[in-house]
Amino acid sequence: MGKKRSGGGLTGSQQAAKFLGVSVLSGVVLAGMAIPAAGALGLAAKGTVEGFDEIPANLKTPPLSQRTTILDSEGGLIATVYSRDRQVVPLTAISPYMQKAIVAIEDSRFYEHGAVDLKGILRAVNRNAQEGGAAQGASTLTQQYVKNVFVEEAGDDETKVRAAQEKSLGRKIRELKYAIQVEEELGKKKILENYLNITFFGQQAFGIESAAQRYFSKPAKDLTLEESALLAGVVQSPSRYDPVNDVTEATKRRNLVLQRMADIKDISQAEADAAKAKPVVLKVTKPKNGCITAVKGAGFFCDYVKNSFLTDAVFGKTREERAKVWNQGGLTIRTTLDPQAQDAANESIKDHVYQEDSIATAVTMVQPGTGRVLAMGQSKPYGFGKNETQINYSVDKRMGGSNFGFQVGSTFKPFIAAAAIERGMPPTKVYPAPNKMDYPSPVQKCDGSNWLNLPVNGKLQTAENETEDEIGPYAMRTAMEKSINTYFVQMISEIGLCPVTEMTQKLGVVSANGEKLVEAPSIALGSAELSPLTMANAYATFANRGVYCTPVAIESITDAHGKALAVPKAKCDRAMAPETADTINTLLRGVVDSGTGERAGLTDRDSAGKTGTTDSRYNAWFVGYTPNISGAVWVGSGGAKKITMENIEIGGRYYNKVFGGGLPGPIWKDAITGALAGREAPAFTTVSIPEPALPGAGNGGRPATSPSRPAKPGKPGGDNKPGERPGGTTDGGTTGGTTPDNPFPGISMPPGMIGGRDTE
Numbered sequence: 001m002g003k004k005r006s007g008g009g010l011t012g013s014q015q016a017a018k019f020l021g022v023s024v025l026s027g028v029v030l031a032g033m034a035i036p037a038a039g040a041l042g043l044a045a046k047g048t049v050e051g052f053d054e055i056p057a058n059l060k061t062p063p064l065s066q067r068t069t070i071l072d073s074e075g076g077l078i079a080t081v082y083s084r085d086r087q088v089v090p091l092t093a094i095s096p097y098m099q100k101a102i103v104a105i106e107d108s109r110f111y112e113h114g115a116v117d118l119k120g121i122l123r124a125v126n127r128n129a130q131e132g133g134a135a136q137g138a139s140t141l142t143q144q145y146v147k148n149v150f151v152e153e154a155g156d157d158e159t160k161v162r163a164a165q166e167k168s169l170g171r172k173i174r175e176l177k178y179a180i181q182v183e184e185e186l187g188k189k190k191i192l193e194n195y196l197n198i199t200f201f202g203q204q205a206f207g208i209e210s211a212a213q214r215y216f217s218k219p220a221k222d223l224t225l226e227e228s229a230l231l232a233g234v235v236q237s238p239s240r241y242d243p244v245n246d247v248t249e250a251t252k253r254r255n256l257v258l259q260r261m262a263d264i265k266d267i268s269q270a271e272a273d274a275a276k277a278k279p280v281v282l283k284v285t286k287p288k289n290g291c292i293t294a295v296k297g298a299g300f301f302c303d304y305v306k307n308s309f310l311t312d313a314v315f316g317k318t319r320e321e322r323a324k325v326w327n328q329g330g331l332t333i334r335t336t337l338d339p340q341a342q343d344a345a346n347e348s349i350k351d352h353v354y355q356e357d358s359i360a361t362a363v364t365m366v367q368p369g370t371g372r373v374l375a376m377g378q379s380k381p382y383g384f385g386k387n388e389t390q391i392n393y394s395v396d397k398r399m400g401g402s403n404f405g406f407q408v409g410s411t412f413k414p415f416i417a418a419a420a421i422e423r424g425m426p427p428t429k430v431y432p433a434p435n436k437m438d439y440p441s442p443v444q445k446c447d448g449s450n451w452l453n454l455p456v457n458g459k460l461q462t463a464e465n466e467t468e469d470e471i472g473p474y475a476m477r478t479a480m481e482k483s484i485n486t487y488f489v490q491m492i493s494e495i496g497l498c499p500v501t502e503m504t505q506k507l508g509v510v511s512a513n514g515e516k517l518v519e520a521p522s523i524a525l526g527s528a529e530l531s532p533l534t535m536a537n538a539y540a541t542f543a544n545r546g547v548y549c550t551p552v553a554i555e556s557i558t559d560a561h562g563k564a565l566a567v568p569k570a571k572c573d574r575a576m577a578p579e580t581a582d583t584i585n586t587l588l589r590g591v592v593d594s595g596t597g598e599r600a601g602l603t604d605r606d607s608a609g610k611t612g613t614t615d616s617r618y619n620a621w622f623v624g625y626t627p628n629i630s631g632a633v634w635v636g637s638g639g640a641k642k643i644t645m646e647n648i649e650i651g652g653r654y655y656n657k658v659f660g661g662g663l664p665g666p667i668w669k670d671a672i673t674g675a676l677a678g679r680e681a682p683a684f685t686t687v688s689i690p691e692p693a694l695p696g697a698g699n700g701g702r703p704a705t706s707p708s709r710p711a712k713p714g715k716p717g718g719d720n721k722p723g724e725r726p727g728g729t730t731d732g733g734t735t736g737g738t739t740p741d742n743p744f745p746g747i748s749m750p751p752g753m754i755g756g757r758d759t760e
């Protein structure tokens with residue numbers, strides 16, 4: 001009598017010898033493994049000890065792909081994502097009924113034989129001879145586990161999956177060799193545990209824990225006898241015995257499992273009969289996978305987290321390596337998303353812009369000094385349906401955003417001012433700032449060449465203030481508050497284009513399509529196409545007194561074993577002197593106190609910001625901040641068709657003309673107010689900026705302006721420019737409907753651009 005192993009069965013070497021003897025002499029294994037007779041042609045080549053020994057015996061079990069959980073900064077669930085929905089659990093967390101049921105129906109002699117069940121093979125031979133074909137197989141549960149390992153390793157590669165499942169003698173013999181190894185190394189209990197965690201139970205559920213949750217909304221440890229029998233029966237054919245789609249077939253299969261359990265004395269016949277009498281009662285939890293399932297409107301933030309993972313070398317040298325780790329799953333990712341800020345952004349969006357509106361809005365918030373992305377929301381939800389989109393309006397193209405981003409209008413002007421002040425320009429600087437002027441030429445670029453104002457259709461390129469009464473001279477403070485176009489064009493012509501380019505690089509300001517910003521004076525009027533996250537993070541540098549931090553969305557990651565993984569950290573560098581940032585903060589505080597952004601100003605804490613409205617009102621912006629939060633709000637058309645925001649209804653309100661301070665400003669105010677409710681209110685460090693006496697000015701140094709017609713009552717964001725007192729002007733615009741259709745008339749440019757031409 002051969003020496004028995006612990007738990008029953010012969011030793012590995014005895015199993016191999018006996019198996020090969022049977023195979024070579026009689027070909028029994030062909031029938032026993034349900035291989036068609038034609039497969040015998042390959043037996044002579046494979047069925048030898050030499051051929052068997054050539055097969056490597058080092059089966060490398062890949063880690064099982066599992067679901068990844070994405071959490072907010074407080075540990076609340078945002079979304080669950082997975083390549084395969086699986087939660088690996090130990091055998092102790094699986095119902096004993098389930099353990100017995102799967103063994104009973106799949107391999108009832110599991111604890112008695114080794115890697116191969118010779119009695120099972122002989123039984124299959126007899127059955128197949130009676131049926132005249134390959135009606136029954138005799139693969140042990142261990143062999144089935146090995147096959148599942150190959151399938152798991154194949155992943156989504158269909159060719160490899162087919163190879164792992166093909167009915168061939170070569171594959172069966174390979175499985176046998178590995179099965180012998182597995183039996184020797186793991187033992188019965190571990191094999192059973194691994195099998196229950198790896199096998200497919202239908203309905204996108206891999207492993208018993210996910211299956212229990214899917215069909216019964218309970219953990220695997222709580223499965224009853226009849227529930228366990230049902231799931232054990234599904235394994236043979238998840239589609240045929242799917243209880244969700246065919247409860248009759250599933251019930252028949254369940255009862256077969258129950259009877260088999262009674263036959264081998266795992267349960268009594270009375271227990272089996274009682275369980276058979278019960279109807280199948282499901283409590284199905286629908287499959288939930290991906291960012292489309294995100295709560296708190298955080299689908300786009302979830303998508304940003306995924307793209308952050310796939311594009312950061314911290315998680316792997318190549319995108320393929322990073323994708324493999326992501327698809328493997330089993331990660332718990334705690335993010336920077338602040339639930340209070342996210343809720344506030346969502347509420348503000350819903351109050352001001354409807355999902356079904358022709359235009360959209362996006363709101364992004366970051367934390368100055370850390371780069372932590374606190375909130376990210378938009379009016380078109382994440383999805384595939386009507387008025388839904390998978391384009392994240394808040395981020396650059398490479399992170400899932402639009403192809404080009406959105407022109408930012410006058411929100412770019414603080415970058416020019418910062419570049420000038422950093423070079424020593426006093427904040428009391430005065431320019432003539434006429435109502436209309438030719439772009440100065442030449443203007444030097446970083447490579448030493450010049451931008452030239454060349455005629456287009458016989459006319460030089462011109463910059464113009466938005467209203468006829470905006471006539472200089474102006475000092476910097478008033479020019480920023482009123483967003484005087486010609487003032488900043490003159491500023492950029494004096495300091496040159498390179499200081500502005502260098503400043504934007506330090507602030508992380510790049511075009512949303514990844515290209516460098518165009519070096520042309522028109523950049524002063526907001527021709528650059530950027531993303532809200534880029535703008536919010538750049539302005540956060542002002543709040544952080546000149547130190548720029550790269551944006552981050554991931555706080556920590558642990559793998560399936562609880563091991564902490566390295567995550568990218570924000571890189572913080574000084575972009576400007578603290579005094580420069582303090583000066584910008586003082587200037588932009590004036591914008592929300594009495595300038596174009598007055599409607600966005602906060603009453604309970606220091607705030608600063610800048611409005612922006614682009615050519616033809618395709619885009620409107622407000623970018624603002626407090627010392628502890630920075631946020632950007634964009635409103636416009638997110639699709640290929642550009643929509644002029646005039647005589648338009650948005651969020652149930654009529655707008656004659658949409659300006660940066662009239663719609664984006666209030667969205668920002670409501671979102672930031674909610675995000676900071678109950679939180680500290682630190683103050684800016686400000687500087688004194690005296691208003692110089694200006695030639696011809698009799699109002700405290702500010703230029704006189706002609707009176708404007710009063711706004712029409714009951715028209716929010718309409719004729720009266722947002723943020724201004726009744727009858728006033730803001731953001732370079734007029735009241736009473738006198739604003740021209742093009743806020744920058746006389747500037748002839750290629751479609752989608754504002755300003756002059758770039759040339760050597």
